[in-house]
Amino acid sequence: MSGIQILLFTLILFIGIYFLVRLKQRLYDIILLSSMVLLAITLVLFPAITNSVAKWLNVGRGADLIFYLSILTFWYLSLKLYVRVRRLERLFTEIVRNDALKEVHKLGTNPQLRDEEQPGKI
Amino acid sequence: MSKSDLIIIIPVFNEATVIRKVIGELINEGFSEIVIIDDGSSDNLQEIISDLPATYIRHKINLGQGAALQTGIEYCKATTAEIVVTFDADGQHCAESIHDLIQPILQGHADVTLGSRFLSETSKELPVSRLILIQVARLVNFLLFGYLFSDAHNGLRAFNRKAIDLINITENRMAHASEFPAQIRQNKLRVSEVPVKIKYDQYSKKKGQSGLDSVRVFFDLVLHKFFK
Numbered sequence: 001m002s003g004i005q006i007l008l009f010t011l012i013l014f015i016g017i018y019f020l021v022r023l024k025q026r027l028y029d030i031i032l033l034s035s036m037v038l039l040a041i042t043l044v045l046f047p048a049i050t051n052s053v054a055k056w057l058n059v060g061r062g063a064d065l066i067f068y069l070s071i072l073t074f075w076y077l078s079l080k081l082y083v084r085v086r087r088l089e090r091l092f093t094e095i096v097r098n099d100a101l102k103e104v105h106k107l108g109t110n111p112q113l114r115d116e117e118q119p120g121k122i
Numbered sequence: 123m124s125k126s127d128l129i130i131i132i133p134v135f136n137e138a139t140v141i142r143k144v145i146g147e148l149i150n151e152g153f154s155e156i157v158i159i160d161d162g163s164s165d166n167l168q169e170i171i172s173d174l175p176a177t178y179i180r181h182k183i184n185l186g187q188g189a190a191l192q193t194g195i196e197y198c199k200a201t202t203a204e205i206v207v208t209f210d211a212d213g214q215h216c217a218e219s220i221h222d223l224i225q226p227i228l229q230g231h232a233d234v235t236l237g238s239r240f241l242s243e244t245s246k247e248l249p250v251s252r253l254i255l256i257q258v259a260r261l262v263n264f265l266l267f268g269y270l271f272s273d274a275h276n277g278l279r280a281f282n283r284k285a286i287d288l289i290n291i292t293e294n295r296m297a298h299a300s301e302f303p304a305q306i307r308q309n310k311l312r313v314s315e316v317p318v319k320i321k322y323d324q325y326s327k328k329k330g331q332s333g334l335d336s337v338r339v340f341f342d343l344v345l346h347k348f349f350k
Binding site: 082089090093096097099100101103104105106107108 | 159168171172173174175176177178179180181182183185189192193196200345
């Protein structure tokens with residue numbers, strides 16, 4: 001096993017275990033994550049597989065194929081996160097707004113404008 | 123129409139140095155229903171304006187100008203207001219412009235009126251960088267939403283009751299300026315542009331949007347258009 005394989009192998013295992021511990025009872029996510037971890041480990045141990053798939057798809061090298069797929073995955077995840085952030089933003093806007101509208105203050109009725117606050121002096 | 127039928131909404135975020143003058147000018151023009159939406163200012167705004175006859179609503183955290191305006195609109199929906207005017211807090215709008223702005227609504231010719239600096243003489247005072255930004259914003263609005271008003275980002279607007287009940291701004295930050303015209307079009311509201319005077323002093327120029335803000339607004343608009 002080469003240095004990079006050991007490094008990738010360790011990182012993949014670490015990420016896999018971290019998320020498995022956190023996900024706990026969500027079966028669908030656990031199956032998806034486990035499959036991804038197994039696939040990643042297989043590709044790290046047998047990189048030639050990526051070359052054969054790349055050749056079949058008319059891409060030069062396996063590494064290039066992984067690179068293209070990573071970009072697409074990153075793009076997809078960014079947009080998915082964006083949609084989630086936007087949903088959260090709407091939710092807390094609504095909470096802050098409702099909270100604000102519960103406390104409407106009627107301020108003073110006796111304006112004491114200073115000289116410099118008179119119109120034309122802005 | 124009585125005085126209380128017209129409400130002026132002013133979204134405020136850290137404008138302590140000019141806000142009293144802005145409210146003072148509106149009071150002196152005879153407007154009595156002024157609603158201040160404090161968008162999480164850190165300058166103790168409520169205390170600063172506590173003697174002025176205004177309604178004060180505070181967001182506990184800063185959400186953005188669009189969110190503050192919508193909070194003001196929500197407040198107005200619960201009142202019997204016939205006309206609602208949105209007014210900037212940085213002192214660049216003139217209170218006397220409101221009389222002209224609401225005329226098409228009072229005469230029943232429009233549901234919404236948008237203030238435009240380019241229909242008046244003051245547009246000559248506009249800094250070149252701001253002029254370019256506004257023209258680019260106009261083009262983006264046309265490409266994304268299909269409307270072409272003379273002034274893309276003017277905060278001085280007036281709405282009648284029908285428009286107030288229909289408008290619902292969801293863009294929290296500056297992209298709301300493009301959402302107003304988009305919703306006017308979507309709700310088939312009658313709109314008219316009215317020439318208004320804009321004051322360009324050092325303060326309002328400093329508070330205006332930078333080129334970088336515009337890039338952010340552009341991305342907000344594009345992404346929000348596709349991911350509601």
